[in-house]
Amino acid sequence: MKVTASLLLCLCASLFADPHVVKTSDFTVRPSLSATLLPEQAIPISIPAKEWSTFTIQEILPHGSKVSKGQVLVRFDDESYLKKLRDAESAAQAGKLSMANAEADFVSAEKYLPMQLQSAKIKAEEAAEAWDYFRNTRRNNEIAEANLSLRQSELRLDSEREELAQLEKMYKADDLTENTEEIILKRQRETVKAVEIMLELAKMSHKRKLEVSLPQEAVGLEREAQSSAIALKEHEQNLPRNLELKRIALEDARVNAKRSADALAALQAEKELFVIKAPADGYFYYGSMQEGRWSTGEPVKALVPNSPVAPKRPFAVVVPADAKLRMETTVDEATVRLMKADLKGFATMTGQSETSFPVSVASVASTPGLDGRYRVTLTAEYPKDLPVVAGMTASAQVLAYEAKSVITIPVKGLRSNGEGGWEVELQEAENKIKKVSVKRGKTWGEKVEILSGLEKEQTIIVPGA
Numbered sequence: 001m002k003v004t005a006s007l008l009l010c011l012c013a014s015l016f017a018d019p020h021v022v023k024t025s026d027f028t029v030r031p032s033l034s035a036t037l038l039p040e041q042a043i044p045i046s047i048p049a050k051e052w053s054t055f056t057i058q059e060i061l062p063h064g065s066k067v068s069k070g071q072v073l074v075r076f077d078d079e080s081y082l083k084k085l086r087d088a089e090s091a092a093q094a095g096k097l098s099m100a101n102a103e104a105d106f107v108s109a110e111k112y113l114p115m116q117l118q119s120a121k122i123k124a125e126e127a128a129e130a131w132d133y134f135r136n137t138r139r140n141n142e143i144a145e146a147n148l149s150l151r152q153s154e155l156r157l158d159s160e161r162e163e164l165a166q167l168e169k170m171y172k173a174d175d176l177t178e179n180t181e182e183i184i185l186k187r188q189r190e191t192v193k194a195v196e197i198m199l200e201l202a203k204m205s206h207k208r209k210l211e212v213s214l215p216q217e218a219v220g221l222e223r224e225a226q227s228s229a230i231a232l233k234e235h236e237q238n239l240p241r242n243l244e245l246k247r248i249a250l251e252d253a254r255v256n257a258k259r260s261a262d263a264l265a266a267l268q269a270e271k272e273l274f275v276i277k278a279p280a281d282g283y284f285y286y287g288s289m290q291e292g293r294w295s296t297g298e299p300v301k302a303l304v305p306n307s308p309v310a311p312k313r314p315f316a317v318v319v320p321a322d323a324k325l326r327m328e329t330t331v332d333e334a335t336v337r338l339m340k341a342d343l344k345g346f347a348t349m350t351g352q353s354e355t356s357f358p359v360s361v362a363s364v365a366s367t368p369g370l371d372g373r374y375r376v377t378l379t380a381e382y383p384k385d386l387p388v389v390a391g392m393t394a395s396a397q398v399l400a401y402e403a404k405s406v407i408t409i410p411v412k413g414l415r416s417n418g419e420g421g422w423e424v425e426l427q428e429a430e431n432k433i434k435k436v437s438v439k440r441g442k443t444w445g446e447k448v449e450i451l452s453g454l455e456k457e458q459t460i461i462v463p464g465a
Helices: 004-016 079-173 179-269
Strands: 016-020 023-029 032-039 043-045 059-060 065-067 072-076 273-277 282-284 289-290 293-295 316-321 325-329 344-348 354-362 374-380 395-397 402-410 424-429 433-444 445-452 461-462
Touching: 023 433, 032 374, 079 179, 179 374, 289 316, 289 402, 325 395, 344 374, 354 395, 374 395, 402 433
Parallel strands: none
Antiparallel strands: 016 461, 023 402, 032 325, 032 395, 043 316, 059 072, 065 282, 072 273, 282 316, 289 293, 325 374, 344 354, 344 395, 354 374, 402 445, 424 433, 424 461, 433 445
């Protein structure tokens, strides 16, 4: 069964395989490259804004315009910006005034708050002294004074009554009362009545003083002493805090004023960004030229009036008039292994294949880009009568490898031997097939260079040929 299967497999292989006579020929590797002409120097155009984020195109020169240094390239709408600038100016001025008020308030507090504390101390000391003096001295003195005044009133009444009694005895002994004597008696009687009334008033005043006035005054003085002591303690606690609060408020006002001033300065610095001028004589191109590529796409198509432009990101370039043009392309990993600096070749511009010119490889990237392709830069000697500008495209061929009179075979005739080497099926006499190990060289297209293991005029089997 196994013999039958092997015979069948060999039969099928022979049906789909052709013999190939080994010959020698010149072997060249010429990768074809599609390149874009880009300037060696391109000045990116962007909006280096930090404060303002909205830039809407008002006017913009057409793509590819020839420009002179200082010529307006783009003009943006600045109406909203100017309103914001006015608000920032007002905020900065208000910040200055607030800081001035805070400084004056703090200076006043530094002088006035200690005075308040001193006044509170004096008031507390005076209230405490008044209460102590009243309690220990003045109250007793006033009671003694009130008692003395009442006693004097009583003694005076006794004196006036005694005088009246003496007058009555004296005038009664005469058995005759003259008019003058009657007047004196009447006057004395009135005096006694008046003194009696005064005594009653004195008693009432004495009673009120002892029972009402002095107790009320004692309460008032005690309360005043207590409240003054409490007020002093509050001042001792609060006045330093209030002064520190004033200091903090001043520092906040200074910080806010500086922030407002900085914000205004930053906004004012961006006033010139609403008009972008050409930095040099040359050509104005939409898009950006970075890492050997000219980036266009939807953002570039949106560079029309009334459309926004994102800050900080290049959206156009100015190519100086004297900038040299290089050819930029990207290749896959297989092709980049064939490339190296100083390789020579030729190129033709798209649409003008009848005119070719020499090119050479200037540099080859050692790492791939984000798309997995490798950047290759070419320099060219453009014919003087060939008009070239940035953005044009060309086709180039570079001689990456050349060998004279070497053996090449179809790639399909070569296969792995399973041990890290390569082999071919050699057809011998009587159609016998022999596997022969070979050493391979460069591969290009459908051909592979054989360095050893085969000789000219030998015949190999090429499956599927």
